[in-house]
Each structure stands twice: as structure tokens, then as C-alpha cells.
Amino acid sequence: MAQAGVLLDQDQFSCSICLDLLKDPVTIPCGHSYCMGCIKGCWDQKDQNGVYSCPQCRETFTSRPVLRRNTMFAEVVEKLKKTGLQAAPPAHCYTGPGDVACDVCTGRKLKAIKSCLVCLASYCETHLKLHNELHSGNTHNLMNATGNLQEKICSPHDKTLEIYCRTDQQCICYLCTTEDHRGHDTVSTITARTEIQKQLGVTQRGFQNKIQEREKELQDLRQAVQSLTRSAQAAVEDSERIFTELIRSIERRRFEVKELIRDQQKAAVSEAEGLLERLEQEIAEMRRRDAELEQLSHTEDHIHFLQHCKSQGCFQKKQRLKCTHEFCAECLRRSVESLGLLCPVCHKPLSYIGDQPEGEMTWRKPRFLHMILISYNIPNGIQTEAHPNSGKPFTGIKENAFLPDTPEGMRVLQLLKRAFDQKLVFTVEATSEGADRVVYTDIPHANNWQKCDEPRFLEKVKAALRAKGIE
Known part of the structure; x- marks a missing residue:
């Protein structure tokens, strides 16, 4: 039973400074007991001021009390220790970050559970009991433990x-x-808090709504970024595919062009080789004929000379080309058969220059007729070496011709103008009686507007012009 009594009152044998069982217990003049080491440490801190007080009741002493060991408390504490019931406070009872510490505890401080607005101090559970015992007759304003009591x-x-x-x-x-x-206008702090908390609730709900809106915007923006990323990736893949196909197409086209160039090269070389062979044959033929003419020029037989000169074709009329080279009709025909419409000497496009005398060509579109009226005027003149009788006069000509007023008719008009400028539309014809005269060549003309409407008339004109190298 004695042991049980001790167990019930064991808090009386705890040091209010370290909160452990008393070690070398001493009792100071006010009657409170402490560990000798704890009270010495407490008073050593205040020794400079020369004022000593009890940590529990705050009673002050003018001189530092002499500490003597309390033998009875020491024996009781030893009995408590032997019972094995004394244990240190749990770890969660000590202060940690953000906790309010007990203002009375020394050494490692315990967490305060209440704060007194009168004492302006915070107390752990043990020291709160001491506070309530000391101020049992007073009404101190206690509140949950809080820091910065002076602000309240x-x-x-x-x-x-x-x-x-x-x-x-x-x-x-x-x-x-x-x-x-x-x-x-004043109210209690409780009423004021209730009112302001309502306002803060409205404000808080506003913030929550804005947070939800911003989160929605954030989510939409993230989705937009993801969509943009996917679109960009798709665009990159499409561009890669397109450029890959394009590169393949270019490679195929490059191969095709290379093959085409090689084929054209083979064809051109083959044609050139054929042309070389024909030119060599023509050169050989002309050398043979030149030798015959050289031999003929030294004969004294006039009849033989004239007969052989005619067979050689030396007095045939030559045709002059735009490139200034001249050939007889037969030689030029054979050259066209082998070379095409090219000059046998310079290989420029075959373009004839005729013996048409000087004159002018004009055209207009008469009213009420969907026709083109061409007017030719070549005055009288003297024949040149290109004409049948050089030095003799010839009679000029004034003629009108018609073409349909259509895009194709305008095209033929331009071709006829080129032919007129190349002196191919008219020529001088020798007559048996009277002066020689200017006449049309073999290029068809319509001397009335009905004739130019005949089927294939324009085709016939273009064919004749094409034969003269105009197209």
C-alpha cells in the first residue's frame, strides 16, 4: 500500500525544471524542491543581477540561499527509481519546428499547451498545473499555446x-x-472575426473560382501545346515523306534525262556521220566535175565546149539564200533531201532571198467586211543581174489580195510580210513581146474576198511559205 501511495504522488518528486525525478534534491526557503544541478544552473544565469527567485512561485531572495541535500526526498526518489515506474516524457512532448516552447522549462523544453495573456508566458502540461495552483484564486486569461504574446x-x-x-x-x-x-464602432474580437471571416470566405471562394478558371486555362493550354506538338510532328513527318518522294522523283528524272541525252547524242552522232559521208561524196563529185570543167576549158572545139557546158548545168540560174550563199535549184533540192531545211555550207535555217524588185506592202481592215485587205505596189524599174534580162526595163504591178479577219488570217498576214521582206512574193518574168513584167511567184493569193473563204486556202498559203523556209 505504501508503494501505491508513492505511485499516486510521484509528480511531487519531479524537478519542475528538468521534469525528471529529483537528482540530489534540495529544498529552497520557499519550500519548493529542485535538482541541485538544475537550480544551481538557473541561479548561475541570474548571478550577475544579484537577484534570485523560485522558478515556480517567483519568490525572491536578497541573498543566494545555501543549498543542502534533502535526505528524505532523496530516499523517496531512490524508492521510485527501484519501482521502475519512472519514464522520460515521450519524444513527441518535446518542441519541434513550429511548436511553442514552455517558458518555464530549462534544458530541453517541452511543448506548451496553453498561453496566459496575464503572465505573458506559455506552459507545458506540468508547469500549467503549477500555474493554476499558484493562481487558483485569480482568473487568468488562458488560450491555446501561441507565440508572440506581447502582440495580444x-x-x-x-x-x-x-x-x-x-x-x-x-x-x-x-x-x-x-x-x-x-x-x-466597436465589437468583440469574436464578432469581428466572424464578420471578417465571412468576407474572407467570399474572397476565398473568388480565389478558388479564379484558381479553377486558371487551372482550366492551364489544362486547355497544355492540350493546345500537345495538339501543336502533334501537329508539328505530323507536319515534319509529312515534309519528310514529301521530300523523300521528291528526291526519288528527281533521281528518276535525272536518270531519264541522262538516258535521253545519251540517246540524243547517239542519234546526233549517227546523223552527223551520215552527213559527213554525204558531204564527202558531194565533195568527191564536185571535184570530179571541177576536173571535167578544167579539162573542158582548155578544149579548142567550140561545139564540144558548148554541148558539154550545157550538160554540166553551168548556166542554170542560182537561188540566193538569206545567209548569202547561192545554189542552183537542183543542188539545193538534193541538199534539202539529205540535210533538211539547212544551208549546205553554214547549216543555218534555210531561208530564201528572192529577186523581187523594190516595192511596198500595206494592209487594212475595210468597214463592213470581216476581211484583211493587202495592197502591193512595185513601180516600174530596171532589171538586175538576178533578173532574166539584166539592164532592161520591167513593168511594175499594183495588186490587192484578201485574207479572212481571224487569228489564223492575222498569222498568215505576218508570214506574207516576212516573205515580202525576203523578196519572195513577186518575180520578174520575161515576155516575148514588150517589156518584161512583175508577176506573183507560186505563193497563192486571193484577188477577191470570196476566194479567201475557200476551204484549206490558208493551209495552201502556209504550205507554199513553208517550202520557202517561212513558218
């Missing part, structure tokens, strides 16, 4: 802030309402 006291009046002034929007004490805040 009115500095001018040293009273608890219990009232809220709506006018100045600050917490005040009851004395402030009679002085600086007299006549102001």
Missing part, C-alpha cells in the same frame, strides 16, 4: 486585446474605448 496585449494600457474597432480597423482593449477610440 494593449501596449498603452497593458490589457488584453478583446475588442475590435471597425472605425480604425484594429484590436483594442476595453480602456481604449474610453479614450482614443471613444464613440467608434
